[in-house]
Amino acid sequence: MPKFKLWNSMGILLTYKCTAACSFCYYRCSPAKEGLIKIDTAISAWQSLIKLAGSSAKIHITGGEPFIYWPHLAKILDRGLELGLGTVDVVETNASWANDKADIIEKIKFLDSHNVHKLKISYDPFHAEFVEYSKVKLLADTAAEIMGKDRVLVRWQEYMANDLNVMNMDEDAKMELFIDSIKKFPCRFNGQAVICKLVDYFATKEVEEISKFNCGNSFLSSKGIHIDPYGNVFSGTCSGIIIGNIEKEPLEEIWRKFEPSKMDVINVLFREGPTGLLENAAKLGYQKRRLYSGKCHICTDLRQFFFDKGLFGPIIGPKACYN
Ligand code: SF4
Ligand code: SF4
Numbered sequence: 001m002p003k004f005k006l007w008n009s010m011g012i013l014l015t016y017k018c019t020a021a022c023s024f025c026y027y028r029c030s031p032a033k034e035g036l037i038k039i040d041t042a043i044s045a046w047q048s049l050i051k052l053a054g055s056s057a058k059i060h061i062t063g064g065e066p067f068i069y070w071p072h073l074a075k076i077l078d079r080g081l082e083l084g085l086g087t088v089d090v091v092e093t094n095a096s097w098a099n100d101k102a103d104i105i106e107k108i109k110f111l112d113s114h115n116v117h118k119l120k121i122s123y124d125p126f127h128a129e130f131v132e133y134s135k136v137k138l139l140a141d142t143a144a145e146i147m148g149k150d151r152v153l154v155r156w157q158e159y160m161a162n163d164l165n166v167m168n169m170d171e172d173a174k175m176e177l178f179i180d181s182i183k184k185f186p187c188r189f190n191g192q193a194v195i196c197k198l199v200d201y202f203a204t205k206e207v208e209e210i211s212k213f214n215c216g217n218s219f220l221s222s223k224g225i226h227i228d229p230y231g232n233v234f235s236g237t238c239s240g241i242i243i244g245n246i247e248k249e250p251l252e253e254i255w256r257k258f259e260p261s262k263m264d265v266i267n268v269l270f271r272e273g274p275t276g277l278l279e280n281a282a283k284l285g286y287q288k289r290r291l292y293s294g295k296c297h298i299c300t301d302l303r304q305f306f307f308d309k310g311l312f313g314p315i316i317g318p319k320a321c322y323n
Pocket of ligand 1 (some may be wrong): 018019020021022023024026027028029030063064065094122127
């Protein structure tokens with residue numbers, strides 16, 4: 001069995017708190033959520049990734065909405081600069097804080113002087129349900145004046161031509177726009193997506209079809225990880241499946257010891273995919289749906305069931321990803 005890939009890309013989730021609560025948030029962030037990564041934890045994760053990947057290490061800082069805790073974000077960037085840790089590839093934001101041009105200029109200049117290579121602004125119909133277009137536009141334009149257009153990404157640029165006006169849409173128009181967006185820019189049905197109304201529209205596959213796919217490749221070939229505000233490590237975008245905790249063990253040790261084929265629950269995902277967990281779940285009372293949108297949908301639904309039963313605690317968690 002080949003050893004899985006060397007991690008070289010890491011997302012640091014500053015917090016689960018967010019000004020939005022998007023239907024497709026992998027981490028189920030919202031204004032009610034909490035958590036704030038310790039500065040030492042963020043710095044040690046950053047240093048560990050450099051030890052693992054050297055000059056290929058790529059860090060991005062995300063959330064939740066990291067600008068809610070601007071002074072904390074600034075301290076992490078200050079420490080990174082002092083310690084000579086190099087570039088932060090991307091800082092992500094939903095722009096909800098961007099009201100005032102002078103404040104935006106100050107913050108973007110700070111990022112620019114602290115080795116932040118790019119600013120990524122999330123804007124699509126799901127974000128537009130919570131964040132005004134005027135803020136996104138003001139931030140994108142102001143940041144481009146300071147950093148240059150090439151260093152400001154809007155995801156997705158295609159939606160920037162006009163105000164999507166989602167806040168004023170009725171439910172039917174909103175659903176139509178959401179469905180169109182998922183068709184254009186497919187997302188995994190993980191996290192919040194599994195409990196949003198759209199899931200039924202995209203649930204077209206029977207279990208037999210999904211059971212052809214295991215997650216061996218997802219674990220073996222993922223070069224990216226995310227670190228949550230409590231130090232939990234997730235592989236790729238498999239939010240809510242804890243493969244280690246950097247407050248207990250350095251990241252490079254977690255990488256060295258990680259054997260997906262030998263860990264509870266993950267071994268089944270690795271060999272058989274999430275449908276391998278169905279029989280056990282059904283015995284405990286899980287009600288199988290007739291149709292799912294794909295393997296991540298069934299995986300998230302099953303993990304939610306196990307989480308609610310208090311099972312597989314060290315791996316299926318943390319609470320923030322499940323309620
Ligand atoms: S997708 Fe981004 S902006 Fe939306 S709730 Fe999640 S963290 Fe917040
Ligand atoms: S099915 Fe589960 S383990 Fe597999 S890729 Fe999706 S979220 Fe990750």
